[in-house]
Amino acid sequence: MGRGRQRGRSQRKHFKESRENAWKRPKSDPTVDASGNAAPEKPSWEPILTDNPNFEEYYKEQGIVKAEEWDMFMEILRKPLPAAFRVNANGQFCDEIISILENDFVKSLQAEAIEGGESEAIKPLPWYPKNLAWHSNFSRKQIRKNKTLERFHEFLKLENEVGNMTRQEAVSMVPPLFLDVHPDHFVLDMCAAPGSKTFQLLEIIHGASEPGTLPNGLVVANDVDFQRSNLLIHQTKRMCTSNLIVTNHEGQQFPGCRLNKSRASEKGISEDMPINQLAFDRVLCDVPCSGDGTLRKAPDIWRKWNSGMGNGLHSLQVILAMRGLSLLKVGGKMIYSTCSMNPVEDEAVVAEILRRCGDSVELLDVSDKLPELIRRPGLKTWKVRDKGGWFTSYKDVPQNRRGGVLVSMFPSGKNLKDSAETTEKNENGGVNSCEDECKEADTSVVDAIPDEPVVEVSDLPLERCMRIIPHDQNTGAFFIAVLHKVSPLPEFEKPNPRRNPSTKNADSSEKPVGEKAAVVTADVVPEESAVEEVIEADSNNEKDEKDAVDEVDEVIEADSNIEKNDDSLVEPEKKTTEGESITEDKEADSSKAGGKRKVPMQGKWKGFDPVVFLKDEAVINSIKAFYGIKDESFPLVGHLVARNTDTSSVKRIYYVSQSVKEVLQLNFAVGQQLKIASVGLKMFERQTAKEGSTCTFRISSEGLPVILPYITKQVLYTPMADFKHLLQYKSIKFPDFVNQKLGQKVIDLVLGCCVVILSDGEEAVKVDASTIAISCWRGKNSLGVMVTSDDCQELLQRLTEKTPKSEDGSVNGSNGDSSGPQAMETA
Template identity: 60%
Template sequence: MGGRGRGSKSRTQRKHFRDGRENVWKRSKSDSPADGNSAATAAVDRSWQPFATQNTAFDEYYKEQGIVSPEEWDTFVEVLRSPLPAAFRINSSSQFSSDIRQQLENDFTKCLQAEGADGAEIEAIRPLAWYPDNLAWHSNYSRMQLRKNQTLERFHEFLKLENEIGNITRQEAVSMVPPLFLDVRPEHFILDMCAAPGSKTFQLLEIIYQSTKPGSLPDGMVIANDLDVQRCNLLIHQTKRMCTANLIVTNNEAQQFPGCRLSKALSKHSVSEHEQSMGQLLFNRVLCDVPCSGDGTLRKAPDLWRKWSPGMGNGLHNLQIQIAMRGLALLKVGGKMVYSTCSMNPVENEAVVAEVLRKCGGSVELLDVSNELPDLVRRPGLRKWKVRDRGVWLASHKDVVKNRHFGAVPGMFPSGRTYVPPIEKDIKNENGGNSEPNQELETSNEDVDEETSDLPLERCMRIVPHDQNSGAFFIAVLQKLSPLPAIPENPKKQKNSIAKKDETQEKISDPSVEDTDEQEQESKSIVMESASEAASDIDLVDNEEEKKDVPMEVAPCDKVSTENGLEDTQVTVNGKSDPEKAVGERKLQMQGRWKGVDPVLFFNDEATINSIIEFYGIDESFPFKGHLISRNSDDNHVKRIYYISKSVKDALELNILVGQQLKIASVGLKMFERQTAIAGSDAPCAFRISSEGLPLILPHITKQILNASPVDFIHILTYKTIKFRDFVDAAFGEKASKLMMGCCVIVLKKDDDQVSSDTVKVDASTIAIGCWKGRGSLSVMVTAIDCQELLERLSVRDEGMKEIIARSKESKVLNRKDEKEEVEVTEELAAEQ
């Protein structure tokens, strides 16, 4: 309806998207041989050269871990060292999702089967059997095939256009799996803890929107978080195409994600009953796709081969546990959390899940989901594995050299048991003795007994590349059965640093404890040096610690001025300001707490709101007032007004009450934009409806809206601007001329509607565009690429439309030719005179 999925992108976001990861499978010019004069050398330069895909440490490590059998090792490695096929997913909430699916099934697939490539039948496009409703597809074709096959070339252009609009999303196939096991419903509150680049977030939003009717919003919402600011920009770019009012993008540390708990003192004295409805921000579902070493993405990031080492996974183990425990702490009892990585390493996978289960006791259960998605080929999780540290294979914590305890912690091993050496050894070491054997040398596997976990880790699932020609992934589904136990601190004073780190992990697992400890430095360096250069689905950890904001002392007045000139609203009690009210032990934070981030402010300018309601005739049934926000504290200079759902509204109100704990990078659906070009004109309303917000508000508009015949609708899309007298339907042109100056909405008339009908009926199939009514003409207010895509959709949907579009384009070409000739004749006459 109006094309949900159409969204504009800011200049910064477009630049960041263009500056993304380079295709490392394509050999750069600098790597070509020095002697490029001979024909043979030139031929070599033009041909594809494989990236180095050899790593002895990788082969040795995974052969020993036994993630695949020895008989299939060669097949496993062969597939892992080949380029990854592309995959994409149809946006199920898009107005044209069924049209796009039919075009793939009936047009592209059948044409390719009939044509073949290079004299043989190819399977360049096929649906993923395990993804519901044929909404996810696999495509695998070479550049040579693309150049030689017209259908593939046409398909390639189709992909680029639909991805830009938001009707499809390019996403690695295995990356689509985790959200499917969350069992998401439209009313759920969902937290995506490490969300960038945003493909899984987009997928979660699609699911909660699936049963939503036109003009309404689901009751649930998604909070998408990422630590890295630049990756947040990419996350915003991806999710903007969804055009949703049910999303908040935040920029917080995942392992310290705020709980936004409303203190009892504040709720008792300062907050109304309505505001008390959400006393803490908890979630029905949590997606915990943690930062990892990323060796499951070797097929699309082959440069990782030369950098991979077992230490990458070891260094991230503690951070992964912290993030998972924080996710469970924020999960409601009865809710589900999916823990996932794009790594094959059991130290990052089964070991993390096992340690989380041990910390949570019986309050969390690892679910068996082997009967779900039966067509998805997956393997059960491991119950025994080893840890490799500094070239040494370790089967138990007791085998760890004492000065390496920080590098190989008990939770990495299957049993999770801690080995404490006798006191005599500690005393001897303090006196300069050497009671530990030299374990820096390679040890044989016969020297140690392998541990086996007593937890049901076979309920986890591991996807390996050669099973279904994909990347690798690990997934575990956890359900919270009861509140997490409070884990007491160790009363004994520990003499080494690892004891303090274990203490920190215990605090993080307790939902009643605020997380303030710093992240382990070794984990950070490994993430930045290795995982940052893996594929785009790997989530990164910032190099530097985020600067903590100092609570601002507030003056006893309703508004205070901050350093950046923004006004900050203070909580009031009975109409009077109360600067002494605090949240817990902290002063209530003001707007503008986060440096460099625009504040989120509820837009309450009654004059502007009333002018919008009156101009567009927005009916009273639509929840409008109280659902508008802006990012500018000066109402007179607000350029964009955003709309938020009730769930997001409640979350924002709670965030303000608890002192702006969430660092919000993006929120809300852009509903209105100030039309700066009409300053001082006769237009009674300065704000136009944005393309993103049109589908939501369209059923509730009673003014400035007209039906147009297919011919005139297509002419508007084709010509962009048409004078009132030039419309094919003269009655429509006359009605358009009588509209008030400013923004209006033109709806494509359906076959069963009367052209002259003044009543506009809106449903899920309604197609509408925003236009600008000037003094003598009507101009489309849709981007050129949106116009192109909409014309393509209409031509595919209806043969009659296809003919009208063809004639309209031909007429446009002829008109341009006539205009050019007229200009030339005029210039000749002027020259003769």
Template identity: 60%
Template sequence: MGGRGRSRTQRKHFKQSRDNVWKHGSNSDASSAVDVDNSADIQTTKKDSWEPLKTQNAAFEDYYKEQEIVAPEEWDTFIEFLRKQLPAAFRINSSSQFCLDIRSQLEDGFVKSLQSEFTGDETEALRPLPWYPENLAWHSNFSRKQLRKTQTLERFHEFLKLAHEIGNITRQEAVSMVPPLFLDVHPDHFVLDMCAAPGSKTFQLLEIIHRANEPGSLPSGMVFDYSVVANDVDVQRSNLLIHQTKRMCTANLMVTNHEAQDFPGCRLSKFLHKCSDLSAKGLIIDQLLFDRVLCDVPCSGDGTLRKAPDIWRKWNAGMGNGLHGLQLKIAMRGIALLKVGGRMVYSTCSMNPVENEAVVAEILRRCGDSIELLDVSSHLPQLVRRPGLKKWKVRDKGVWLSSYKDVPEHRRPGILSSMFPSGRNIVDSSQKHDGHGAAEGEDGEGNMDAECIAEPAMNDDASLPEINDEVSSFPLERCMRIVPHDQNTGAFFIAVFLKCSPFPVIEKTGGADGQMIHKKEDLSKAAKENASNLDEGEAISAGDTETDAGSLDNETSKTLEDDGSEDQQGTGSEIAVSEKVGVKRKLQNQGKWKGIDPVILFNDEAVISSIKAFYGINDSFPLHGHLVSRNSDTNSVKRIYYVSKSVKDVLELNLLVGQQLKIASVGLKMFERQTSKDGTSTSCRFRISSEGLPLLLPYLTKQVLLAPLVDFKHLLQYKSIKFGDLVDTDLKEKTSAIELGCCVVVLKEAHTLSSVAIQVDSSTIAIGCWKGRSNLNVMVTSLDCTDLLERLEKRMEARSAQTSEVQNVGAKVDSNLNDTDVNEEGKNDVEMKEETTVDMVAS
């Protein structure tokens, strides 16, 4: 019941995205519609009665005034910014082939043109975000509404729409770009994004890794063997994530569907009897552990008021209280999956300290010296941020609570000691209770009792000092809170953790073998003494020593769940302790996941050999053993995906542990089954996909054509060209000579001879085509063709401008040289006359 309750609650709040009620025609609720004019934000009902959209909430203002999120003298400015629409922000996708071209177009084109059209505060209507590296993120003072409505911005708006649809830019809130920048990802890291949809941060992480390549190198998954696992609980939202990230053209990504707090660790120790020889399989991992974890948890979202003003109407203090438990579970699961020496970023788009500092403090309280809260104040110095709070209060049912002892007994199932700065679980002696009353469902104010945390034994407050205003003893000032009026953004909270060591070991004090304790009473006692305030399922590490699953008896296997399907799991051989000790929990179905196609290693030698022979794929490209499909019937496979070595290891581990991972997407779509419309038969049934072409292109030796600019542009314009209509003679001959079927057309640089071998680098432009009996047909979408034509025109204009500038400089140099020659001749004439005069005088 507990798992199902969590699932319902999580999906209820976060499965569907909110409507943007600033937008024309959006509905703020089931009975109203919204329209917006250019002068004010107006709300209209179906009866056409107009009234202002409400951007105020007395409970909200009272709450954050009391929490002292900002200084009293800043309050009016703070609220004023919250009531304004959020300016548009976007990020140039650094993995795009035209990244530098787009940045130059913004810097030298739109910025200057907008400055000439607008005055005053609007002269900096478009500018790069000063704290984002390499001018790759941009901020516009115009809201999305203004971009759509203002005629003078129409050209800029069209540029944004096309670039976003193609994938050259990502429309993303500015503060949402911050957490990945503090994760410090490297090209050899295993990375987990726990709550990834809709995928902007995942894409950003992939870009950061991609930028670590040498300048000019190709986006190859073989250069750096990293792996990124992007997880989200909802399958439909994951589809958007998959769509976002496929533009990255990476074989190192896996998308999974799990509740983040129950993400499986895929521990192999329980399955060692099934695979005794790991070295023969080449498997180098025996469980899922990550170098970096991004924990951007579900939250109440009041930091997004500027783009989702419907929150003004819905907000109440119970929203944050109800999510605290879930956020803590997800964060602790992330730390459990983190390697020693790894880094985790915890973030929310909420301003509520109960969702932010309270969660951070409880993590530090539970993990002790194993976890360090990092001070990153010197990183990104141009990003304006506020230090985290060290004191706050909890509001429940309209009452302010300064300490857990103030919580009425009937409210303790929903109001936890971990919500308070001290985290001390103290009550009046007349109000003692067992501390485990976690009821299912929600109360009337939105408190999610299903997510309550099990509390340790209560202490009589007579033995403890009186607490009035609690202050946390942890260095929470190392957290950062971004508020809207500092840099005209939304609000965000970020904390960065470093895992210094495994969690403490719980062992029997007696006995030479040092076996893990597994008796119910001993385990309960040890948990109270050594892991105060541990939640059910939180990890207790076995330290640096490996615990052999074979050495644990049946009773141990009942009490210590380490398969990761239900309970949390930690690093090394960390073992999760169930709240219901001694009760064997039902394992998840280890067979095929309902509604999810299986991941099958594709080993059809006949098909692979035909692909290699047809395209002349170089043997240095590791094709064998790196292909997967989603269809168990080899003859019916429509798509073949390519995975990197690191992802392949995860897949093999997942198969060995009974397919614990629910995989929605994996790898890079490399080949697609293709049939000719005119019935032409080809020796290879699979064409190269557009996503896979950048990775495979350097290794192709057949079916590659070199086209001059004129023919390349004609292909993009007309989509299909007869061989006889090709301008270049060499291209005509080679097109006729290659086999029928898929081919690749590469843009030939000027003055490049057709006989010269194709040199592929990051600037190479190529498209997939299909050679029929008499035509060459483009296999690229119309939108991609339009964008590529525009990019080529921009490049030609830039080169023409450079050529003209060089010619002008050359002409100026020649003119100066001519003037110098004339002056030298005049000087010589003068010298000759002077010499003649001297000679005459001398004689």
């Protein structure tokens, strides 16, 4: 779906940066040197240097690993990261895929592993439950380039695209496992893009709910960047869930949507709403970081790394974590995590959180969870590096450097010198004279350098944090802390709700040292002018950008490739961008004068179409009547939303769960504070045909698994042979069905969308999680599938594996496929 007629600032910025000027000539010809002679040819590829003296000095000084482990630590960091992937626990073919991995690829790739010096090619991660996550001893580059791994590569690509599998770094899978998510929980993923952890959270919520029912909880996936929100939508739509909301906010300004009862009564809003504030049972705060834990998959970080990267993000990380805790319900849990090894971004942030929150938040000891995961305790002491050198205590920092080096970066989080002076003043029962104060001011820089450096050791239980080191289990690096909110946060100075701090220069935008930092505890209500602007993207979020490149390497656009038959009744699905739900793209109406397209109606947030409940009874009743859906079994009223207030122009209708419905109702009541990029599950799409249909909306492939048990009309039960022919040839004329009776049953269907269910005996079967079905279009003379080519290919492979072979090698139940090509030639 398009983005609308206008672009926000962040959209324009990305557009300008990515667009190549084909007319701009280079200032000089690279093939000719300054004297006009032919320049020597440069090699087309140069190896990336995996060396940075500043990096080695920094982490040796921090004591991240013991001295005797240092060489092993550096050696593994210079090796490419092995590929890892995770099987969708809720996928229809989960067991089959695990069986293929165990019985096919483990053996077929063994020779390649031995040649590479490895004992095993692929193996399940021992700490991940139910053998759902797998580790490969091949890097992603090897899998893409090695010819002997081509079949394995194609398998990973296809299963990832259809949603049966997610390619994800092993350590990235860890945080959701410690979050203890239940199916009725409201979960917030604050910095969600590219969406692999969000997908994981959705798996947990759906996997723990009763089969055939929707969970009572939901996941709100947020990201500050507009383009990464598109990628997030593309990733999560493979889950086919109605329990998801994707938002586009700065994490530290995420709205709490608190309903003021007095204002609600003034506006005539009922006070009996299910929820009157957006609060969460679980929060995943995987913050932007310097990303040096991803060196193995992003070796360009070697060249760019410096200690200032972590220092500059420290304040933003603290603010994000505090906002996450303020949105967390009492009794809830929050994960703070980074893909950085820097203690200034890790233990220092956790320590500052605990100091600010006092007894209201505790750091949990989860050392008994996932015992096979090798992790190390958090550090209790560390140093801070700045341009001026190393500092072991804040009192060592000169006054002219205290704008970039903050007291919260140190283990104690205190200005020891100021504390000592305060104690001395209290003991003397007075204050220093003016002369003493002037003297101190004149010599503050000199006095800041002590005779003996003080080594600070934190008195907080930071050893309960988890630090994953690459050479322990051949992974990347990660840091995780599990926080439990035991009581409301203490009342600190409330921030100015109209202040919109930039995330680009987090280190320079902080308050001067000595002032008490504000804690984000109040709901942020943007002013009207701010609501009309797209918030500037965070340029420091390199971690998310790397995930976007590495975890979703080959995003394949969904393409139905529905072949038109002679009737030309079925309109092929148009390719859509990953962010199709952000704006509702209106088709041009040729009947209008000049064929001009309508200007889309904007919602409260510029560039984002409004989210509205679909209340057109004529549309809803036509859908219910056409597909035989009963309200008592599957209520549609109140659960259908659209991105266009004009019902006649609605192209897509989305279904939302009860929990998402309640959040949308609250959002409307508080003035639409949530900037929603995507919501719910695409259930129906407008479909046009020459002959027309009594219902203009067809069932989408994403929504079919949810609504299938409740459809009583337009259902066709098909034996294996004809089902496979549909997948293979995409369209079959009525006389060409292998089963002639089936052709007559198709004719008996009403013109329009129908559902074809695989059934051995052509009779109705009880629909459950194992039922295989696809959406089709019953045309005038033929039946055409409305499924993407990838889905057709994947289904064909699964059915071929399930179908037993006869003695001559042909597949039973398909007539040897002898009638298929002939039938299609006549078609």
